[in-house]
Amino acid sequence: MxxxxxxxxxxxxxxxxxxxxxxxxxxxxxxxxxxxxxxxCKFSLKRLSKWAMRRDSPELKQQRLEWALENKVKIDLEKNCVFIDEAGFNISMGWEYGLSKVGEKAVLKVPVTRGLNSSFLGAISPKGCIDLKVRLQAELIISTHF
Incomplete structure (x- = not known):
């Protein structure tokens, strides 16, 4: 082990x-x-996540703690913090497995073989959504301001 x-x-x-x-x-x-x-031993085979070696070093953890203590007065989640996240999807995405009778293929009919890639980028604060952008495969950007 x-x-x-x-x-x-x-x-x-x-x-x-x-x-x-x-x-x-x-x-x-x-x-x-x-x-x-x-x-x-309860081990399983998984995709590796590669992290920088110094990521969990005691020195870096101490630096993070010191930064947080120095800046705790400036960081007010309800006044001056914005959270940003991105999510992507494709119309072709879906389940890779399905049920069928023994000896028969599991078939799912889909509208197209390849779909457009789309990404959503959002910015929110405790007061609500600040901005939301949608990026389609053709680089068309749709923006909505709140």
Missing amino acids: DLVLSDPTVTVDFLLDRLRSTFEGVKASISTIYNFLTKV
Whole structure:
């Protein structure tokens, strides 16, 4: 478990080799190691999130704390903070899995094979929506000011 926790890119082959080199005569297969990792240790295979190494360093955490303490008077969520977020979608997006009878394909009829990409960008404050922009694939920007 410590090897996986210290390096999430470690392979099952590597773990099996390490086990065999540490304990002579161990008879285990790759599937045995994989089943142990998933069923006993509760690990699962996921897409990696790459973070800068210094992100969680004690020095950087201390700098963040000092900044927050220095600026806590200036930061008033109800007076001078705006939250901005973006979301994107495509008309072709949808479920990748579906149900069908055994032996038959699961088919979903859709209006087009490729849809336009759209992005929404919004700015809100505790007093309400400040601005909302919609960007379509053709770079057309629709803006609504509140």
